Amino acid sequence: MRDFSYLRADSVEAARNAAALPGAMLLAGGTTLIDLAKCGVAEPSTVIDISHIEGLDAIDVTADRAVIGALARMSHVADHTSVKSCFPAVSEALWQAASAQLRNMATVGGNLMQRTRCPYFRDPQNFPACNKRAHGSGCSAIGGATRGHAVLGVSEACIATYPGDLAVALVAFDAEVDLGGRKLKVEDFFLAPGATAEQEHDIRPGEVITAVEIPGSAAARRSTYIKVRDRQSYEFAAASAAVGLELEGDGRTVRDIRVALGGVATKPWRARAVEEALKGKAIDEATIRKASELAMEGAVDHGANHYKIALAPRVIARAILKLGETA
Amino acid sequence: MNDQVTISPTTLSLNLTINGQAHALEIEPRVTLLDALRERLHLTGTKKGCDQGQCGACTVHVDGERVLACLTLAAQVEGRSITTIEGLAGQDGTLHAVQAAFLDQDAFQCGYCTPGQIMSAVACIREGHAGSDEEIREYMAGNLCRCGAYPHIVAAIRQAAQELRS
Numbered sequence: 055m056r057d058f059s060y061l062r063a064d065s066v067e068a069a070r071n072a073a074a075l076p077g078a079m080l081l082a083g084g085t086t087l088i089d090l091a092k093c094g095v096a097e098p099s100t101v102i103d104i105s106h107i108e109g110l111d112a113i114d115v116t117a118d119r120a121v122i123g124a125l126a127r128m129s130h131v132a133d134h135t136s137v138k139s140c141f142p143a144v145s146e147a148l149w150q151a152a153s154a155q156l157r158n159m160a161t162v163g164g165n166l167m168q169r170t171r172c173p174y175f176r177d178p179q180n181f182p183a184c185n186k187r188a189h190g191s192g193c194s195a196i197g198g199a200t201r202g203h204a205v206l207g208v209s210e211a212c213i214a215t216y217p218g219d220l221a222v223a224l225v226a227f228d229a230e231v232d233l234g235g236r237k238l239k240v241e242d243f244f245l246a247p248g249a250t251a252e253q254e255h256d257i258r259p260g261e262v263i264t265a266v267e268i269p270g271s272a273a274a275r276r277s278t279y280i281k282v283r284d285r286q287s288y289e290f291a292a293a294s295a296a297v298g299l300e301l302e303g304d305g306r307t308v309r310d311i312r313v314a315l316g317g318v319a320t321k322p323w324r325a326r327a328v329e330e331a332l333k334g335k336a337i338d339e340a341t342i343r344k345a346s347e348l349a350m351e352g353a354v355d356h357g358a359n360h361y362k363i364a365l366a367p368r369v370i371a372r373a374i375l376k377l378g379e380t381a
Numbered sequence: 382m383n384d385q386v387t388i389s390p391t392t393l394s395l396n397l398t399i400n401g402q403a404h405a406l407e408i409e410p411r412v413t414l415l416d417a418l419r420e421r422l423h424l425t426g427t428k429k430g431c432d433q434g435q436c437g438a439c440t441v442h443v444d445g446e447r448v449l450a451c452l453t454l455a456a457q458v459e460g461r462s463i464t465t466i467e468g469l470a471g472q473d474g475t476l477h478a479v480q481a482a483f484l485d486q487d488a489f490q491c492g493y494c495t496p497g498q499i500m501s502a503v504a505c506i507r508e509g510h511a512g513s514d515e516e517i518r519e520y521m522a523g524n525l526c527r528c529g530a531y532p533h534i535v536a537a538i539r540q541a542a543q544e545l546r547s
Contacts, residue, residue: 055411056411057391057409057410057411058410058411059391059410060393060410060454060456062456081454081457084452084453084454084457085434085449085452088413088434088451088452088453088454089433089434089452091411092432092433093433101410101454103454103456103457105457106460129446133508152523153437153522153523153524154447154501154504154505154508154510154520154521154522154523155437155440155447155448155449155501155523156434156449156452156523158446158447158448159448159449159452159453286518286522287518287519287522288522288523
């Protein structure tokens with residue numbers, strides 16, 4: 055790890071000022087930054103420790119919305135009673151992510167800045183070509199081992215999978231990220247690679263995430279996060295789905311449905327075609343399975359990740375069926 | 382609003398509180414808590430396995446919560462209270478209930494992952510995540526054991542959780 059200078063910011067304002075310095079990177083839980091510094095991917099000249107800023111870790115949940123401070127730790131949000139009751143998919147996405155130790159360290163703001171686990175991205179010594187690390191340097195994954203790579207939102211520049219879980223649930227429920235001066239939808243905060251794979255987030259120098267806000271809804275209250283992976287725990291998703299469901303009084307007609315996918319796309323992926331196909335419909339298993347296939351419109355595989363195109367709709371269908379059963 | 386930042390020189394002077402004792406250190410900002418513990422303070426009970434947040438061998442407690450020392454900068458935990466495996470037993474050498482249960486249940490083979498397993502298990506029980514074998518497995522998933530002592534580790538945690546509850 056290259057050496058850097060260390061600054062401790064005591065306020066958001068101080069963090070903003072320091073974050074605008076060239077080569078500066080913010081340090082919260084450290085689970086991404088220190089890891090990537092060890093890999094030689096992150097080479098900050100200055101590390102700004104924001105983890106000691108007071109008052110930025112509050113979790114405030116009402117019937118209308120949840121406001122989660124950027125420094126709230128993943129474990130605390132996952133175990134929060136009101137998050138569990140009003141936003142079960144958010145709690146489930148969190149406790150199924152990483153390990154207990156990492157969840158005690160990692161913050162909600164830092165989680166949104168988590169980088170891809172693409173093994174080529176993480177290994178600059180052996181794979182100099184990576185458009186995400188260096189614009190225009192090429193992509194080592196295309197034509198390489200692609201079992202974990204994305205099938206949705208890919209480009210000729212990059213097929214790296216967005217690895218996180220929390221943001222998938224946030225995207226499903228129209229959450230916003232608060233950057234102090236401006237707020238934007240979490241869905242828009244994440245950028246698909248296109249021709250500029252190095253730009254993963256709509257965040258500008260000097261901006262600091264201060265909070266995440268999730269609007270409350272009946273669909274959010276009846277929601278779940280299903281994560282399918284190569285081992286039972288402590289693994290990234292092969293495919294995951296955050297789903298929320300609101301039914302009419304008859305208990306079978308869909309009034310509102312939210313579907314988002316993880317593990318298969320270059321960013322947290324909202325599956326609106328599935329939602330539109332099911333809204334106003336009386337649901338049964340066949341209808342659900344047919345609609346879930348629509349999530350894969352436009353999917354492009356690179357050989358070894360072809361299985362994700364079959365897997366993801368099944369994960370969506372399983373989540374909807376689970377919620378339907380709990381009517 | 383306070384907009385003070387403290388810019389570090391090449392070397393930081395830190396005061397770390399470890400197992401209730403204050404330690405003064407002069408270190409580079411990039412030094413992790415794990416390297417500070419092992420290489421500077423010679424508290425070698427905390428193990429270095431993968432050194433990249435994947436194995437759990439370096440698990441310690443910061444303000445009572447389990448974290449990975451390999452992904453924590455020493456500078457970041459100045460002002461916090463750190464507990465390592467060396468600080469778990471009583472002053473008179475009486476083992477913590479989890480340490481005793483690991484001996485009872487023969488919950489290790491080579492022993493390299495054991496300090497991390499034990500620190501993680503103590504926190505797992507305290508968090509209330511040791512209610513069933515299934516829950517223990519899920520919440521201990523961040524501690525790998527390449528000898529495969531998992532069934533005995535789960536048994537030890539189940540035993541210690543019962544003892545600590547009663």
